[in-house]
Amino acid sequence: MGHNLTTLLPIATFLFIEIKSIMNKAKTGLEAINQKQLETWVLLAKNRINFGRLPQYIPILSEANPGWLAVSIQTVSGQICTGGNVDLKFPLMSAIKPFVLFNLLCELGEDAVFKTVGIEPTEKPYNSLIQLEEDKGWPRNPTLNSGAIALASILPGSSAIEKCEQLRLWLNKQANCQLSLDELMLTSVKSLPNQRNRTIASILAESGYIKNWEIALDTYERICCLSANIVDLANLGILLVKPPGPGWQEYALIVKALMSTCGLYEASARYAVKIGIPCKSGVSGVMLGVVPGEGAIACYSPPLDKEGNSVGGLFLLELMSRELKLSVFN
Numbered sequence: 001m002g003h004n005l006t007t008l009l010p011i012a013t014f015l016f017i018e019i020k021s022i023m024n025k026a027k028t029g030l031e032a033i034n035q036k037q038l039e040t041w042v043l044l045a046k047n048r049i050n051f052g053r054l055p056q057y058i059p060i061l062s063e064a065n066p067g068w069l070a071v072s073i074q075t076v077s078g079q080i081c082t083g084g085n086v087d088l089k090f091p092l093m094s095a096i097k098p099f100v101l102f103n104l105l106c107e108l109g110e111d112a113v114f115k116t117v118g119i120e121p122t123e124k125p126y127n128s129l130i131q132l133e134e135d136k137g138w139p140r141n142p143t144l145n146s147g148a149i150a151l152a153s154i155l156p157g158s159s160a161i162e163k164c165e166q167l168r169l170w171l172n173k174q175a176n177c178q179l180s181l182d183e184l185m186l187t188s189v190k191s192l193p194n195q196r197n198r199t200i201a202s203i204l205a206e207s208g209y210i211k212n213w214e215i216a217l218d219t220y221e222r223i224c225c226l227s228a229n230i231v232d233l234a235n236l237g238i239l240l241v242k243p244p245g246p247g248w249q250e251y252a253l254i255v256k257a258l259m260s261t262c263g264l265y266e267a268s269a270r271y272a273v274k275i276g277i278p279c280k281s282g283v284s285g286v287m288l289g290v291v292p293g294e295g296a297i298a299c300y301s302p303p304l305d306k307e308g309n310s311v312g313g314l315f316l317l318e319l320m321s322r323e324l325k326l327s328v329f330n
């Protein structure tokens with residue numbers, strides 16, 4: 001019994017289409033990343049970073065090497081790919097903010113946290129006094145300095161040193177990372193007193209949202225100086241993808257949602273469309289993307305754009321989101 005071409009052709013075409021679609025599927029998602037691909041992307045990103053500027057208001061940050069760039073991708077299954085200057089350590093700055101929120105949700109619960117801070121986005125800068133005045137001293141979300149200073153004030157501990165240390169140890173344990181306090185950075189932060197942050201902290205105290213503004217501000221400055229390397233940063237991201245404690249998934253969901261609406265300063269809404277991944281950046285050039293169910297993308301590259309986001313970090317996140325189809329809105 002023989003098969004003629006008319007019976008075999010449709011079967012062959014069907015198999016060809018199926019195999020092609022399986023291969024296409026395998027090429028998307030964070031698991032599809034490989035070392036060679038990542039190295040190519042790092043080179044592309046390095047060509048972009050000269051469009052950015054270093055921040056000037058913290059002396060050590062203004063002396064960073066603008067050519068530095070590091071990236072680490074970690075999947076939920078434990079696959080790790082790294083590229084660029086992977087040995088560098090850098091302060092987390094504002095990238096600590098989602099983790100203060102997560103720590104407090106896990107340790108104190110939603111009521112205590114949302115008595116202290118809101119979940120509303122803003123189009124104003126992260127340290128806007130106008131916004132805080134319009135809100136009558138209410139810190140409208142945890143990624144603003146007002147919100148982060150208010151949350152810093154309820155971290156367990158009786159002094160700023162204790163509060164920061166408790167957070168550091170908790171994160172190191174839960175995220176399996178090695179954060180340390182960068183004392184030199186802290187001295188540099190304190191060397192040019194940040195008048196705006198002082199005003200924010202005192203308004204919060206006047207409006208009754210914090211008790212002792214000096215301790216709250218000192219705690220905030222310390223936690224911003226918790227330092228990580230690029231693999232630590234990806235580990236922190238994984239904490240929000242695969243939280244280890246019972247009931248923590250629900251808290252991680254809140255944190256990731258807030259990262260999507262408020263994680264990239266005034267540009268948050270734009271990058272929710274362009275990248276579609278919950279992200280948080282910091283003035284040191286940190287950029288963390290958390291891909292729900294898949295893993296974390298950690299980037300570090302000091303030059304910033306006009307909104308204060310790392311140029312290299314944004315470039316890599318946009319590229320990866322597009323090439324690997326990572327947007328949560330897919």
Ligand code: GLU
Nearest residue numbers: 093094145224282283284
């Ligand atoms: N320490 C910085 C500040 O409050 C952190 C800001 C940031 O990373 O955006 O100004």
